[in-house]
Amino acid sequence: MLTRHHVPVADLEAIATGRITAPTGTRIAAAERSRRMLMLRALAAAEADRGTDEGEGPLPPLAHAFELLARAEALDPQAVASVLGHPPVGVWAVRLLGRLRGGVEPRPDEPPLWREAGYAHALAAAAALRAGLPARVLLPARAGRVILPTVGHAVLDDVPGGHDVATLETDGRGTARVTLGPHVLELPAAPYLPAPGWHPTRLLSWTPREPGPGVLLDDADPYRDFRSPWLPPAPLTDGESDTWQRHLHDAAHLLGARHPDAARTVPLVLNSLVPLPGMPRFRTSSASYAEAFGSALVSLPRDAVDFAVTLVHESRHSVLNGLSHQIQLVDRAARGPRQDTLLYAPWRTDPRPPWGLLHGTYAFTGVADFWRTERHALTGPRADLAHFEFAVWRDAVAIALRTLEDQPGLTPWGRRFVDGMARQAAPWAGDDVPAGALAPAQAELADLRATWCSHNLAPDPAATGLLTDRRLGGAPGEEGTAPPSRLRGDAPLRLPELRCELRRLHLADAGTFTPDTLARLSGIERSPELLDADMCLLRGGPANAARAVDRYRAVLTGAPGTRPAWVGLGLALEASGEGAPAAALLHRPEVVRALALEERARGARTPDPLELARWAARIPGLTTQPATDVPQR
Template sequence: MSPPRGARPACRAVLTRHHVPVADLEDIAGGRVTAPAGTRIEAAERSRRMLMLRALADAEHAAPGHGGPLPPLPYAFDLLARAEQRDPEAVARVLGHPPVGVWAVRLLGRLRGGAGPRPGEPPLWREAGYAHALAAAAALRAGLPARVRVPARAGKVILPTVGHAVLDDASGEHDVATLETDGRGTARVTLGPHAVELPAAPHLPAPGWHPARLLSWAPREPGPGVLLDDADPYRDFRSPWPPPAPVADAESGLWQRHLHDAAHLLTTRHPDAAGAARLVLNSLVPLPGMPRFRTSSASYAEAFGSALVSLPRDAVDFAVTLVHETRHSVLNALSHQIPLVDRATGGPHADALLYAPWRTDPRPPWGLLHGAYAFTGVADFWRTERHALTGPRADLAHFEFAVWRDAVAIALRTLADQSGLTPWGRRFADGMVRQTASWADEQVPAGALAPALDELADLRATWCSHNLVADPAATRRLTELRLDGGTGDEATAPPSRVRADGPPRLPELRCELRRMLLADGGTFAPDTRARLSGVERAPDLLEADLCLLRGGPGSAARAVDRYRAVLTAAPGTRAAWAGLGLALAAAGEHTPATALLHRPELVRALALDTRSRDGRLPDPVDLAHWTARLPGLTGPLVTGLQGA
């Protein structure tokens, strides 16, 4: 790093050439991250962070005058450089903190954009001031004497990776605090007339001082562990500067117990996944607890090593989430060095919007590759777990394996047709194909396989209903043909187009209900409705869903009648069209079921168009029968839809 006027941070230890051996690419594609590969990934990510800091210094130098009470960025970088001379590993820990990447991207965008703050966004000087907080944390870690001015917010002063001080600032008049440390264990944070003395060992609590919460992978295990980050303003890349949500001591203990149990499970039964998680993950951002089958988790390309995770219910739940998010982080890091998808010269499919069974929205090739890699890990996890568990838990694990192995197979077939993959991207996808090739031949008990096949059909039909739009002109022609007595054989099923602007939505509720049914031993518990995740569901539609999934003699026919009643009253209800298709298939009515499960958006559009003409709605089952006669209904006629 450089003195203040140079404005160009550098680091001889990490700014170097990096390479990815072909063996690393193929190991990672197969779900293995060796220790040498992990070291290479970490080194490349550190270099990327240093280049970000250099870009920030250059951008600030080119766009001065943003004002504020703190010095320019180079002053912070100079302190980081001096701390690095004393203790390189201390600075590496600070700059490797995942929120640093989130902050750098945001600040760089603001410095280059030149616009003022958006609603709810902090002033530019405060965002730039995070660099001073990083420098202060590095000085503390390295034992370097320093006096640093850092931003404060609502009386809270964040020292990333070290902890945070909470000072009495009821008036809210003070925006800048000062950290003073003599490098020998004495440190103080002051904010106006208030002060907090830090303990000689900053990892210990003290009045007004809250050390960073570190979790260990195993009891009594030495090492840096995993940060449970409940304080950093950039910990949640989805919403920078989230409100404080400190984790209570009891909840922190619960996270630790779950991590110990999940790490033990992975080490015992999934050694490759366990090794990858330990090499990659260094930060967990706690999210609020979620219903059992709607775990929330996320990763971000510039927050390597971090995973946002809702409070897990048990070790199995936590373990599979760690597998999933570790794979996202690994692929993010790999893509920083090797282009796997070429958007510039990828041909006509490079920007296609594609079907991914695990998403409610269309995905570009890069997103599909990412999801396929993550869910290959998920499927492999359940592939092993199903043989280790017993009773309803084993039934559920068999189900999860069957769903995700077929979902991955769908995605990999789609990727095989994508010209947008680079040669290295294709080689990576081929590695996943090799890993999963034998899975289709593995037996799954009928009691888990049948609902898994229904799940896959439901996912696709519901996705089509929400994300595909039938051609309006063709819909009008078909409506006229049907009203004039046409049989449908003389027409052709028209293509639909993918909506690129569909609103975000939660996963289909029937997916949650299937899992609840399996977990409860094949019977819906009396409190099923109370345990649902809060997704809005009309009572009559929910009753139809429960009737369909409960099974038993006559249940399919009753479900058909209930879905028909829902659609007669509200023909726009997308979930009911897919549900009706599933109920018809269960009742042996495969012809109308084909139309509803393959082209629900077309059947729905015909129903709505008919009602708009004469105010009457055709019987949904009769309309599905008629639509099924259209030639080419199940052919590849959907514009932009791949993998269907």
Template sequence: MTPDELVPHHLSWTDFDAFARGGGGPALVRHLRATERSRRLLLLRGIIDQAAKSPGVSAPLPSPEWAWELLARIQQQAPAAVETILAHPYTGSWAGYTTRLCRQDVTGVCPFWVHLGHVHCLAAAAAVRAGARFEAELPIWQGTVSLPTLGMVRLRTGEPFGVARMSAGDDGFVVRNRHTEVRLPDDLSVETAGWQPVRRITSWHGDRRLSIRLDDLDPYRGLYEPILPKRLTALEVESWRTVVDDAWHLLATHLPDVAEALPAGLESLVPAPAVAFRLPSASTGEAFGSAIVAYSGDSEQLAAALVHEFQHIRLGGVQHLATLHTDDPRERLYVPWRDDPRPIGGVLHGIYAFFGVTGFWRALAAAEPDNTLASFEFALWRSASWRTLRAVRQDESLTDTGRRFLDGIATELAPWQEEPVAAGPAAWAGTSALDHYATWRLRHLRPDAGTVSALAEAWRHGDSWPKLGKLPESRTPTPVPDGSWTDARTDLIRLRLGRDGSTALAEHGPRVPGATEADLALLGGAIESAVEGYRHLLVANPGGPTAIVGLGLALAARGTGPAARALLHRPELVRAVHRVLRASAGVTPDVETVAGWIGRFTH
């Protein structure tokens, strides 16, 4: 194809609008994949061209141009092999990471030649897939040699970095250094001495198939920088197979449209260690097709996590074709799913991801009316997504395309706000949302210093209230937190609403990280014990966010009142005034008393 025949990638408005509404199907995902392929080729060629400007930069390995020539040869013999390597998510991670190293003239986690030399690993992996004859020199990192998409060779070595030689001929594929020689098995899915293959999980539900790599080997599978292999045991792999099977069954049953598109956009899962009582996950726009997910035996939470990351993957691909916002890195916006202020780009990603998560819980709650946890999750995330969307819909940093994107989400998300949810789960969702926002305010908002001084002075003089008029809102949030953070109360809510809720709360609640006796009392319905528990915590630590907001929630559970109102809606002001009073001579009132005084004038 000549340059005149090249056609730039673009996204039609029809496809864009379908994507914004959560649709588009596998055809749209394949289109995004094609865009990623072109982007990676450009980055790859750019890395090679940059390396050519400094001839010695690749030593002790050959020039990256050698790898390009091998890829070009394999492209002629077996184009599908090259396409597999280009489509590999961590080819994108490597290309982005190494490009940044080139531009910033820094070394990285390994010596620069090791990062640059990974291109030889990519070319060798394509040649192995093609069954081609070749010879190559590959970088060794801590005794490992990567063959992306295929597996890892382990060699004995006396130094952290080195060079291995790989050959392919009549005697098969052989990798060697001065100390070791490893012959790859004929069946590369079989583990042997010195060879560890990438495992694959394949799940079926009817005629719907999900086949993904469980990649614990690729050095560029990490979120921010390269990481060494962390091999799962055979038992851990089987646990993953079981829970992925169950999660796929849920998605194929309750979200068939998503299940049709997801296999085209999610090809690799990076297993992360389990985290008690939650399931964190992550992805990056450079690794299109990959998600990092912590292990959990809860198939419902895993299904929600897969949808969440699939949304991130798709949006990352779209953002390489469409500009949704200007370059605005300011960490200034509240979102109900993070404990820190977020830039506009992160907010848009969160809205789209939790829009997808809401859709999953909505479908599951409709199919299983007695599933109180699904109802809670639906109520929590539909409100969180909608609240955030409305807050940023007219943000100055959005482009017209970005507003069209949010409008598309809104067409689906708005009607969900009116759908009925059982009173219990809905009330707990409201409690969780209030807890999160109040704690976030306490940690990241700083009240006006003049207002704090005036209130403290009025208290000291016994005045009913200073002549302030309407209390000014706190200023732009700071990313520097004031106090610790815990999601313990929401974790406890999930225990209470899950299977065998009361029993689970009693047995497992005390092990929830960050949970206090007062939290357990609040979630167990012992409101007076909770109030006393939080009061006791505040005597020891008057500025603790968990106890301040917890007391507000417990007081609110007894009925609305001025102290509860101030602690939940202006907690940062209550704490700031109380700090000033504590610093002065005389008897210091307790936090609740100050909150009750401020709350009389807070709406």
């Protein structure tokens, strides 16, 4: 039965400031369950409208699965709630609804429609097993693998690849078997126990001793990764699972000891972790999806601190996803003078719409709050790094909040939510940060913004051409006019700027680059000359800044299109005390780069990058007037 839901104003206020109670979490979860029920209803209606009948594909219609779910719910409502609350169900429902309505383009690796619809039968079979309901269910198999979401998966050996139909039979009293052609696999009486050919789901605990909700370590569901649906199972070993459990215990202990608000929130909203491969220390990978409420994709953490801050970040995304399904915070249909503008977010390499900026701001408010406390609990280089992280994300959140306050698309409730975030962040501005961490944090923020501008903005070609005419004609920069810039429509997605990783490695290594620094950068494309310039810059001090200027200058003389080198040159000049050309490069790097490329395209020699930056710095308004729709530093 569907239920009417409402969000108390107190819940909105609590969520905005990161203080989420159990009743608030319960209300969000209940609304998500109703949303899932509506999805199932929409799927049944879409299948009926499409005219699907029992003759299309080897499996019965969706209605058969839904009827079995209803019978299981009558026997054990909690069993069905657990199955339908499984985060991949939302990923599957959205995909299948798009296919049934003809709104999703098929992909080459896409399974046949009957198999994708067959996930409903797998859900029904899992619910019957969990509820102790006698049933005989036809369900999809692939390459001998049969998935029973939230229960486990069966592997029948010597079965050829391809899409097949298996049968689950259960008597409701503990006897169950999976049959695929001539192959039969008897499931253990307790399906949570492993057996030959049977892999139960892995359920982790938040704490070693205290009872409470567990978290599913999902290594099998085909819809566990919303970015790449239909993934085959990739079961972890027991040793790998133990590693995840140890990290989760450590992270939960850390949160409970030092971050009580986050310690309450994370278990309330995260019930599934999708393990991703380990990443280098400062390239942690994690992601969430609005229709996979309660789930987070997370790369294997390095330690408790790394895992804890990632859980804080992803739990905030999950909370806001749930809230946004009930309250409209951004009017995406509104059309104001700047409503279609894509915006700068310091934590992203691509421009973001207002809704995306709001989401990221909420997540990084939690991250900044985490580091605000953590920096006082750590010592040595770890404390220096934590001070740096706090300073970066504190100021990044402040930048984003100022941008959001200026957005016409926020609804009244959205503005109230932003005000709540601003109240939480307001005291942070007065917090002291040691100079050794504050200076690189300020450089990081300048680097992030300038790099974003360099990649995502393009100056007006006609205005750039006129500037080049004046410059080649010997006119001083004072006679030029600052060209407007627009967002590029062809800017590709890219990895974060490598200097940001190097900056953290430098702090973590107590001010030096250890011999294995370069080894940690495997998989990152960077010329040795540019990397050498970056390292000179990050070592700090006047002599190193001067060396960095020379090295960036040499890189750009040979390859004037190298975006990171233009920004690096700006940072090196700022560190050397040359404020004017540094401001030109850090405020409008896309303009200086475009001028260099235009001169070279005309057959002129490649201009001296430093001389060009000094000339551009004298253009009226270049360093004081904003480019179109670009935030200030």
